[in-house]
Amino acid sequence: xxxxxxxxxxxPAKRKGSRLRRRENLxxxxxxxxxxxxxxxxxxxxxxxxxxxxxxKYDVLAPPQFIGAANYVKMFTDDELFWPSLWRTFYFAxxxxxxxxxxxxxxxxxxxxxxxxxxxxRTLFFMPSLVPLVASVVxxxxxxxxxxxxxxxxxxxMGVENPPGWxxxxxxxxxxxxxxxxxxxIGGTQMIIFLAxxxxxxxxxxxxxxxxxxxxxxxxxHVTIPLLTPTIFFNTVLGIIGALQTFAAAFVATEGGPGFxxxxxxxxxxxxxFDYWNMGYASALAWFFAIIVIALTIVQMQLSKRWVFYYGx
Amino acid sequence: MTTSSATSGESSGAPTLIRPIDHSYxxxxxxxxxxxxGIAYVxxxxxxxxxAFPLYWTASSSLQTWQELRSFTPHLVPEVPQxxxxxxxxxxVPFARWLLNSFLIIAITIxxxxxxxTMTAYxxxxxxxxxxxxxxxxxLGTMMIPSTVTLIPQYLLFFKLKLIxxxxxxxxxxxxxxxxxxIFLLRQFLMSIPRDLDEAATLDGAGPFRILWQVLVPLMKxxxxxVAILQFLTEWNDFFAxxxxxxxxxxxxxxxxxxxxxxLPLESADPRDHLLMASAAIMTLPVLxxxxxxxxxxxxxxxxxxxxx
Numbered sequence: 001x002x003x004x005x006x007x008x009x010x011x012p013a014k015r016k017g018s019r020l021r022r023r024e025n026l027x028x029x030x031x032x033x034x035x036x037x038x039x040x041x042x043x044x045x046x047x048x049x050x051x052x053x054x055x056x057k058y059d060v061l062a063p064p065q066f067i068g069a070a071n072y073v074k075m076f077t078d079d080e081l082f083w084p085s086l087w088r089t090f091y092f093a094x095x096x097x098x099x100x101x102x103x104x105x106x107x108x109x110x111x112x113x114x115x116x117x118x119x120x121x122r123t124l125f126f127m128p129s130l131v132p133l134v135a136s137v138v139x140x141x142x143x144x145x146x147x148x149x150x151x152x153x154x155x156x157x158m159g160v161e162n163p164p165g166w167x168x169x170x171x172x173x174x175x176x177x178x179x180x181x182x183x184x185x186i187g188g189t190q191m192i193i194f195l196a197x198x199x200x201x202x203x204x205x206x207x208x209x210x211x212x213x214x215x216x217x218x219x220x221x222h223v224t225i226p227l228l229t230p231t232i233f234f235n236t237v238l239g240i241i242g243a244l245q246t247f248a249a250a251f252v253a254t255e256g257g258p259g260f261x262x263x264x265x266x267x268x269x270x271x272x273x274f275d276y277w278n279m280g281y282a283s284a285l286a287w288f289f290a291i292i293v294i295a296l297t298i299v300q301m302q303l304s305k306r307w308v309f310y311y312g313x
Numbered sequence: 314m315t316t317s318s319a320t321s322g323e324s325s326g327a328p329t330l331i332r333p334i335d336h337s338y339x340x341x342x343x344x345x346x347x348x349x350x351g352i353a354y355v356x357x358x359x360x361x362x363x364x365a366f367p368l369y370w371t372a373s374s375s376l377q378t379w380q381e382l383r384s385f386t387p388h389l390v391p392e393v394p395q396x397x398x399x400x401x402x403x404x405x406v407p408f409a410r411w412l413l414n415s416f417l418i419i420a421i422t423i424x425x426x427x428x429x430x431t432m433t434a435y436x437x438x439x440x441x442x443x444x445x446x447x448x449x450x451x452x453l454g455t456m457m458i459p460s461t462v463t464l465i466p467q468y469l470l471f472f473k474l475k476l477i478x479x480x481x482x483x484x485x486x487x488x489x490x491x492x493x494x495x496i497f498l499l500r501q502f503l504m505s506i507p508r509d510l511d512e513a514a515t516l517d518g519a520g521p522f523r524i525l526w527q528v529l530v531p532l533m534k535x536x537x538x539x540v541a542i543l544q545f546l547t548e549w550n551d552f553f554a555x556x557x558x559x560x561x562x563x564x565x566x567x568x569x570x571x572x573x574x575x576x577l578p579l580e581s582a583d584p585r586d587h588l589l590m591a592s593a594a595i596m597t598l599p600v601l602x603x604x605x606x607x608x609x610x611x612x613x614x615x616x617x618x619x620x621x622x
Contacts, residue, residue, distance in 0.1 A: 215345070245461070
């Protein structure tokens with residue numbers, strides 16, 4: 001954040017005439033107007049309304065009824081799906097984000113090795129990320145179909161006696177979603193961002209390492225990875241925010257099932273808001289969730305000072 | 314970000330006047346390099362297969378009969394390509410209508426995002442107004458907040474305004490600045506354009522509007538194309554918002570319609586895997602076409618010019 005603030009630009013210089021300053025303010029805010037309207041109308045306003053609703057009982061038909069912190073007490077003590085859905089969300093994000101980062105970085109390093117045909121492979125890796133999410137869920141459900149899916153038919157041919165039921169098996173449902181996410185995600189924008197990061201590493205560093213006798217693995221370990229840490233950090237922060245909010249994949253694939261196995265927190269919020277019309281309780285869940293996500297992001301930013309390395313600063 | 318320099322890595326064995334001091338060492342090094350390249354090619358091929366097969370399988374399954382798909386020996390290639398499956402998708406569900414709805418939303422939101430995020434980016438990049446840093450940090454902060462927090466009150470607002478089952482809730486945001494990510498992208502791009510151009514235009518008597526429209530926008534074309542493509546992909550993919558705001562079948566977008574198609578009771582009880590795969594292929598096709606004509610905006614540095622900060 002420090003570099004950002006530096007870059008935003010100095011405050012208006014004192015020596016400039018006040019007419020000029022007035023002009024800067026006038027046009028600055030003029031061009032900012034649409035965004036400001038959206039920021040207050042669609043973001044701050046609704047956010048505050050939702051904070052208020054979280055302290056009420058509101059079913060849309062009757063006016064909201066103030067009940068203090070009761071919704072927050074209820075979620076911790078009297079909602080049997082609260083902790084399981086939170087745990088499942090973190091289980092999914094905790095596995096899919098590191099695997100995704102590792103996969104994207106691996107592919108980017110592979111593509112950056114100056115091999116023949118990398119243009120072709122880069123396009124190939126990128127293509128799954130173009131498949132619309134709902135379409136890729138339908139495809140994945142078909143590939144992993146218990147009885148007729150090609151994966152299980154292949155496993156059967158290999159002599160696997162009881163291939164997993166994938167999306168219809170409580171234990172395998174989340175791993176199935178993770179495999180879908182990896183296929184659809186690791187070759188996409190995240191990999192492209194890593195490639196850009198790799199191409200920003202000066203060759204002279206590799207040459208210096210080679211002269212010092214570093215082998216290929218040591219060059220990756222001691223040159224590539226340290227210099228990629230800003231990219232890893234960027235992808236991790238955005239990856240976690242995205243993974244924690246997963247809704248469409250789980251909803252379209254399994255509707256949170258089987259037996260609530262993929263009942264992620266966003267499904268829990270959706271169910272209370274738009275199926276039970278408990279708008280007050282759902283707002284409390286949403287606020288609790290927002291605080292967790294914000295806290296996690298802030299913690300990551302603090303921790304990043306210990307492991308993210310900015311070359312040339 | 315061109316990767317055409319495939320040959321440049323092989324120049325280590327060029328003849329030089331000074332002989333390498335340790336022959337055996339450099340030969341070992343070259344052999345080691347050849348082995349690691351061999352391994353890399355094998356890894357490329359394996360991962361390539363992992364990415365390509367599901368795509369191939371979509372196309373292949375969409376051209377088979379359901380009896381073929383449900384036989385116990387998988388047919389990698391359809392016996393007779395069933396092009397009729399595609400026609401059947403359009404006959405079974407109003408898929409054409411859903412695709413048109415998606416395109417309509419895209420047609421409304423692309424100009425909105427392009428225009429209003431350019432304005433916002435211009436403001437942040439070129440004017441030193443009071444409170445700029447605070448607004449900028451707040452704008453980046455919006456990326457952190459889960460959308461569910463604002464969704465419920467937004468829904469209630471549109472509900473009170475009787476705008477459920479219209480496209481207003483789905484499109485209004487794009488006309489009010491669009492997404493923080495795109496604003497950031499455009500702002501970074503604008504920062505890379507020298508201010509001298511603005512100043513020269515100012516001396517010629519141009520005001521901020523004319524500078525933006527006649528000087529900067531023509532230079533921003535690659536970044537604006539990227540933003541338009543990102544907006545297309547976002548709307549084409551979006552599931553949650555249309556799913557919440559639309560509950561009449563004829564208003565569905567393609568993404569919501571496809572999910573609906575999975576469970577829709579049909580007259581015939583036959584399995585519909587082949588039709589679902591055909592609809593998945595239909596939904597993917599426009600994106601692939603866009604990618605084919607505008608590939609460089611997807612995977613080139615243009616997209617990333619903003620991220621290097």
